[in-house]
Amino acid sequence: MQPQAVIFDIGNVLIEWQPERYYDRVIGEERRRAMFSEIDLHGMNDMVDRGNNFRDTIYDWAEKSPEWRDEIRMWHDNWLELATPEIPHSTRLLRALRTKGIPVFALTNFGIESFDFASMHYPVLAEFDRRYISGHMKVIKPEAEIYEMVEADCGLPPEALIFTDDRIDNIRAAQDRGWQTHHFLGPQGWADCLVKARLLTEEEAR
Template identity: 60%
Template sequence: MAVQAVIFDIGNVLIEWQPERHYDRVIGEARRREMFAAVDLHAMNDRVDQGENFLAMVQECAAAYPAFHDEIMLWHDDWLHMASPAIPQSVTLLRNLRRRGVAVFALSNFGVETFEIALPEYPFLGEFDRSYISGHMGITKPDPQIYAQVEADCGLSPESLLFADDRVDNIKAAAKRGWQTHLFDGPEGWADRLVQEGLLSKEDAGL
């Protein structure tokens, strides 16, 4: 079926999301490894993505692990440094799809407050035709219900949706619902897929 909407994940598709890399720069790799072995910071962040308050979650985690209190608080205080930089070619693909009249949606595991922090830094996050942000939805990928909510809201058939995400589990869950999918491992492959689908010219895709 012809693609009627292209759906972008955000983290590691449009914006690099590498908390470990930032911690390595700030506190050193050895200390970062020690902390991440002791504290499940990604589980904490999952709660933020499910809609819980960003600052409250980080403060709760920091209080539970006083040996790493100051380092854990950096998850809040340095968040923009962890969610950076933008991936320019992916942003160009987003904008050129919209310029060509293709509907473009976001579907991302993202907190309510963190998305508000990101918007001024990354204006393209406000350029989607529809944005499905897990913190607002109260559910995260790869739960099948988040894909069902997207389908119900946009009114398009699953087979007409083309979804790019960097995580295999998220892609598999979408494919089970009948979505067309692309496992993102860099903007060049994504650009090539969009050209193959007839959604962009090679020039517009930067190929």
């Protein structure tokens, strides 16, 4: 079935999300490895993605580990440096789809405040026809409920949706719902997928 709507993840699909890279640069790889082994920073971020307050969650987490307090607070204070740069080819693909009148949705694990902040810096985040932001939905990928909520809201059958995400667990959860999927490893592969699905021509997908 030809897809009737295209769904983009955001982190590492439209915008690079590389906290480890940021900390390697700022505190060095050795200290970063030590911190990440002692503290579940991605678990902390999951709380934000579930709708908990961005600053309060991170600052509270920092107080639990005073030896890493300043470094943990960087997750909030320097957040944009963890989520950069934009991936230009992916942005072009999104805009090419919308130019052709193909509905384009976002389905992303993202906090409420952090998404608002990111939207100020990345105009492309305002260009979706529908945005499914986990912080507002209070559930994150790859939990089945978030995919069910997308289906219920957009009114399209699962097989009419094509979804790309950089995390294979999120892709498998979508496949379990019957969605068409593409595991994002880079924008060219996603472009080729959209051409194969007859949504874009090769020229439009450049």
